[in-house]
Amino acid sequence: MSSPTPDVLALLEATLDAVVIMDDRGRVLAFNASAEEMFGYRAADAIGRNVSMLMTSQDRQEHDGHVKRYLTTGESRVLGKGRDVRVRHRDGSEFSVFLSVGRIPRTDPPQFVGYLHDTSLRRKALATLEKERQLNRLYLDLAQVMLVATDRNGMVQLVNQRAVRVLKKKDQEILSSNWIDTCVPPEDRPTARAAFRNLLMSGSDEPQSCEYHVRSADGEDRFVTWRAVALRDADNVTTGIMLSGEDITEQQRAETEARRAVERMNSVSRLATMGEMAAGISHELNQPLAAIANYAQACARLLRVPSPDLPEIGGALDQIAGQALRAGEIIRRIRSLVRNEDVRREPLDINGLIREMHALLATDARVHDGRLDLDLHEDLPPVTVDKVQIQQVLMNLVHNAFEAQSVQPGSEPIDVRIATRLTDEGDIEVSVNDHGPGLAADLEQKIFEPFFTTKATGTGLGLAISRSIIKAHASRLGYRANEPRGACFYFVLPAHVETAS
Numbered sequence: 001m002s003s004p005t006p007d008v009l010a011l012l013e014a015t016l017d018a019v020v021i022m023d024d025r026g027r028v029l030a031f032n033a034s035a036e037e038m039f040g041y042r043a044a045d046a047i048g049r050n051v052s053m054l055m056t057s058q059d060r061q062e063h064d065g066h067v068k069r070y071l072t073t074g075e076s077r078v079l080g081k082g083r084d085v086r087v088r089h090r091d092g093s094e095f096s097v098f099l100s101v102g103r104i105p106r107t108d109p110p111q112f113v114g115y116l117h118d119t120s121l122r123r124k125a126l127a128t129l130e131k132e133r134q135l136n137r138l139y140l141d142l143a144q145v146m147l148v149a150t151d152r153n154g155m156v157q158l159v160n161q162r163a164v165r166v167l168k169k170k171d172q173e174i175l176s177s178n179w180i181d182t183c184v185p186p187e188d189r190p191t192a193r194a195a196f197r198n199l200l201m202s203g204s205d206e207p208q209s210c211e212y213h214v215r216s217a218d219g220e221d222r223f224v225t226w227r228a229v230a231l232r233d234a235d236n237v238t239t240g241i242m243l244s245g246e247d248i249t250e251q252q253r254a255e256t257e258a259r260r261a262v263e264r265m266n267s268v269s270r271l272a273t274m275g276e277m278a279a280g281i282s283h284e285l286n287q288p289l290a291a292i293a294n295y296a297q298a299c300a301r302l303l304r305v306p307s308p309d310l311p312e313i314g315g316a317l318d319q320i321a322g323q324a325l326r327a328g329e330i331i332r333r334i335r336s337l338v339r340n341e342d343v344r345r346e347p348l349d350i351n352g353l354i355r356e357m358h359a360l361l362a363t364d365a366r367v368h369d370g371r372l373d374l375d376l377h378e379d380l381p382p383v384t385v386d387k388v389q390i391q392q393v394l395m396n397l398v399h400n401a402f403e404a405q406s407v408q409p410g411s412e413p414i415d416v417r418i419a420t421r422l423t424d425e426g427d428i429e430v431s432v433n434d435h436g437p438g439l440a441a442d443l444e445q446k447i448f449e450p451f452f453t454t455k456a457t458g459t460g461l462g463l464a465i466s467r468s469i470i471k472a473h474a475s476r477l478g479y480r481a482n483e484p485r486g487a488c489f490y491f492v493l494p495a496h497v498e499t500a501s
Contacts, residue, residue, distance in 0.1 A: 018097075018116040024109045026050045038097075038118055040090030051114075056086050056094055084119065095120040146214075146224065146245035149231065154179050154196060157240065166224075166247055168216040179243075185221055188212040199228050200238055214245075222249045288323035295320045347382040347496040350390075350428055354418055357391055361398045368402040370414030377421045380428050381495040385473055393466040393477070394418070397432040397489050400463070404436035404487065423492060431490035438487045439479065447479065463489075 012019045018035035022028050028051055031043040039046075039054055046053075052060040082100040089095065097116040104111045146166055149158035159174045167174065167183055174183070184192045195210040202208070207229045213221040224245040231240040295316045302313050358374060365372040398416055405414040417433045439447060447463055467477040470491045477491045 015115075018118070020046075020051060020054070020114045020116070021104070022051045022112050022114070024111070026052060029111060035116070038089075038116065039087070054087050056088055059085060087116070144246075146243070146247065148174075148179060148243040148245070149240060150179050150243070151240040152200065152238065154181075154241075156182075163245070166216065166222055167214060168218055168220075173217075183214050185213050185215045195226070195228065196241060199230055199241060202230075203238075205230065222247050223252055224248065288327040291323040292320050292327075295323070345384050345386050347384050348387060350380060350383050350385075350420060350430060350493065351376045351378070353385075353387060353390060354394065354420070354430075357394055358418075361395065365402065365414075365416065368406045368414050370402055370405065370416065372398065373415065373417045375417055375419040377419075380420060380422060381426070383428055383493040384496045385493060386469075389469045390473075393469055393491070394430075394432070396463065396466050400489075401432055401434035401436070401487070405434055427492050427494050429490055429492045431488050433482055433486060433488045435482070435486040438481050438485055 012021075012030055012032040015032060016034060018038040019030070019032045020028060020035055021030035028046045028049055031041065031046040033043075035046070036042055082098060084096060085099045086094050087097050087099075096119045098119050100115045102113055104113055144162060146163035147158070147160040148156060148163055150156050156174050156177055156179050159171055161171075164171050164174070177183075180189055180192045180196065191210065191212045195208065195212075199208050207227045209225065209227050211223065211225045213223050215221050224247050226243055226245045228241055228243050230238045231242055233239050299313050299316045299320075302308050302316070354374065354376065358372065362372050398418070401416040402414060405416075415435060419431045419433060421429050421431075423429055449464065463477070470477040473491075473493060475491045475493055477489065480488050480490065482488045
């Protein structure tokens, strides 16, 4: 059994892979340092022993047969061919290597060299990578948002199951297609392209948001709010876009329906309150109509005399015109309160709005044999409000104040006062005050609950809707007791702030 030359041994020691040289009987002739580290044997312990000690039980049984067949017939089943095999460590554990075996030229009897590359770490790394890939795929598919990754040209590279379900397409139909051209309806494509382009050009790692529709395979448009981030390679070059989208179609529909329901309730509340004030309104309209009729009859009589007094007739006609305008103004104010209009907030003078309402609200005062007074602080800043909604709140509060006093028998006059003042914070408080019985302590919060009412014929909606309106104006409808008695309902509106154009 001849050993390799010193030059060969030095070469083996410089090799990173494990190298084992054996003779024609399978005895180990050389065992380099990498082999020592791989198998746990020292070279002195391995040299002279059969190489089968490094093999698993299955390969050990086949090894001698392979060598004998090669030496007898020249047929090679393993020489010159690389293959993955399992080998055995000194401690009995098994692991995977890539084995290449070849015959060393010009050796007689023949010698063989085996190169072994440990693939167990690579296999573990690949297994770990595959496990991570599966976990990531599972996360993508379990996510409740749409996840779509594209390259710089907008071609889809990844799509999760949530996006597949929303789009009602197979993932193969989506992958490698252009995201915007394939999945976004034509009317929303400019928005989607602008968002895509802005993110690519920004160079920012911060997520950017946008909203646009996607169109499913059956033609249904779904409204999606998107967050997008740029994908970058190791050189920090942008390679594509990752989109995370939440389908808010149903939420948007629910909000629209809720908004319409609130608008319908507001309209019902206004109509109910106007119905309760119908007697006063009819009285208010009867006055100008009766005056018109009287002046018209007077004109007819004057025209029948032989020498009619034209100046007097002209004055009567002027009165008819004035009374007709008065009736028309009353009708205009009623129509502005009962019709459904889109919410439109604009800077307004709150005192001017209250004075405009005074003529209509005064009819309610006359029905209850009472008086409506104004105590308005001058030089107030404007407020940004929806005019009709604030008028509705004032109408509800004033009507409630008169009714609260009318149920109390007595000789005291029924008075209601609308007041405005500037708060210490620079905002505007509007209050409606009466001298009625006020509210018991246990009713101060219940009074604002929907359908709760202290009136026998009340709907229980007026104060609840009024509070919702005021809350939408970034304020709060509250109650406090008047001194020495009575109730005060108030709300505070933020002063209008001019924004730079």
